[in-house]
Amino acid sequence: MAALTITRENAAEISGKLASFPHFVTEILRTLDDPDANLKILVEHIQRDPVISARVLSRANAAGSRTRGSAAIQNIYTATSLIGMRNVREMTVISSLASFVDSIAPPGLPVTFWQHNVAAGVCSVEMALHMTAPVSIDAALIAGLLHDIGQLWLYRMDPAGCHAAWAEANTSNSGIDIVEREHFGVDHATIGGWLAEHWSLPANITAAIAHHHAPDEALHEPLVPLVYIAEVLSNALDLTGRDENRVTTLSAPACKALGLVWNAELRPLFGRMEARSRHANAMFQ
Amino acid sequence: MIDDSNEMADAPPMRTRPHYIPLSDAREGMTLGATATVVKSGILRLSLPAGHILNEDSLHQLKAHQAEFIFILEPDRRSDQQVALDASQAAGRLLQIFSGADLTEPNIAGLFDQILAYRSA
Numbered sequence: 001m002a003a004l005t006i007t008r009e010n011a012a013e014i015s016g017k018l019a020s021f022p023h024f025v026t027e028i029l030r031t032l033d034d035p036d037a038n039l040k041i042l043v044e045h046i047q048r049d050p051v052i053s054a055r056v057l058s059r060a061n062a063a064g065s066r067t068r069g070s071a072a073i074q075n076i077y078t079a080t081s082l083i084g085m086r087n088v089r090e091m092t093v094i095s096s097l098a099s100f101v102d103s104i105a106p107p108g109l110p111v112t113f114w115q116h117n118v119a120a121g122v123c124s125v126e127m128a129l130h131m132t133a134p135v136s137i138d139a140a141l142i143a144g145l146l147h148d149i150g151q152l153w154l155y156r157m158d159p160a161g162c163h164a165a166w167a168e169a170n171t172s173n174s175g176i177d178i179v180e181r182e183h184f185g186v187d188h189a190t191i192g193g194w195l196a197e198h199w200s201l202p203a204n205i206t207a208a209i210a211h212h213h214a215p216d217e218a219l220h221e222p223l224v225p226l227v228y229i230a231e232v233l234s235n236a237l238d239l240t241g242r243d244e245n246r247v248t249t250l251s252a253p254a255c256k257a258l259g260l261v262w263n264a265e266l267r268p269l270f271g272r273m274e275a276r277s278r279h280a281n282a283m284f285q
Numbered sequence: 286m287i288d289d290s291n292e293m294a295d296a297p298p299m300r301t302r303p304h305y306i307p308l309s310d311a312r313e314g315m316t317l318g319a320t321a322t323v324v325k326s327g328i329l330r331l332s333l334p335a336g337h338i339l340n341e342d343s344l345h346q347l348k349a350h351q352a353e354f355i356f357i358l359e360p361d362r363r364s365d366q367q368v369a370l371d372a373s374q375a376a377g378r379l380l381q382i383f384s385g386a387d388l389t390e391p392n393i394a395g396l397f398d399q400i401l402a403y404r405s406a
Contacts (some may be wrong), residue, residue, distance in 0.1 A: 251371025
């Protein structure tokens with residue numbers, strides 16, 4: 001049992017002492033309906049970050065090598081117009097959140113932690129593209145990338161307790177959320193929801209993080225079942241190959257809310273999730 | 286010199302394994318297992334037919350249009366024994382992942398069956 005009683009207040013307070021949530025991500029979300037402002041924020045952020053600048057320019061030059069001959073692309077606006085704003089935004093958001101997670105990750109956190117979150121982010125995007133649900137692709141990506149942020153917080157507080165909880169979930173075949181509530185009095189999804197609220201993330205993203213193990217309570221928000229199913233699929237497909245990949249339950253109401261029918265037509269979706277997850281994780285290794 | 290022409294003529298056609306790969310893994314000589322299309326803003330920008338064998342030009346086109354993945358048919362040179370072993374291992378891992386699940390529940394069973402079929406392809 002953790003010595004600390006975990007509450008909404010101390011989760012936010014401790015998180016605030018670790019690192020600020022990237023302002024860039026909240027600004028990108030705030031301006032999704034204003035493409036000009038969104039592009040300006042995106043380009044300014046990229047220009048300040050040499051690593052992401054290099055990634056964007058490298059990808060643009062690979063894409064443009066056939067049509068532009070040897071003239072290298074060195075301008076972020078040109079690069080963005082060539083490879084598409086959605087692609088650049090996705091690369092930049094993943095990079096920004098990877099840096100944030102890296103800055104607060106405690107020693108010993110398994111490398112598969114972030115790989116799993118990237119896989120869930122990619123699966124959420126693919127689900128959003130596949131479904132007719134009215135869900136923003138960017139919100140799906142960010143909710144997927146942050147869905148387990150509460151687990152990182154728990155690991156910072158009690159790494160030994162987390163390892164014990166993961167081992168128990170694996171051997172007892174109980175859901176990790178159930179085992180965490182027994183160990184810590186609260187589960188990582190609830191803590192993640194508190195953190196998202198503290199960072200002033202949009203209500204749909206906060207709900208998707210908070211309910212990613214219990215979607216039935218918030219099915220009115222389409223992002224909730226979408227991120228839930230995306231995570232189930234990332235585990236079922238064994239993306240990242242981590243030991244903790246388990247499927248113990250599958251909410252029938254969540255499947256119904258998304259109109260999901262488990263048939264052969266979904267196999268191309270599985271293939272895209274697997275290929276894009278591998279690609280995204282390779283890019284940010 | 287040994288004449289093996291009869292043996293070659295009698296050999297069964299090469300098996301193939303269909304799967305999605307990120308474009309970064311695509312190489313010249315790979316065969317598309319399904320039509321590769323790139324649609325941007327509702328406009329079809331690129332279409333390569335199923336059966337197309339990737340070459341330098343088509344790889345450039347896919348990169349230029351920011352395709353992220355393709356569906357290919359990969360020659361499957363595994364023996365029947367290896368195919369059976371791989372299928373058994375895939376099923377074993379899947380059973381481990383679903384070990385805590387109630388496989389009589391229709392949604393869980395549907396998901397399990399589809400993932401198993403996908404892994405067995």
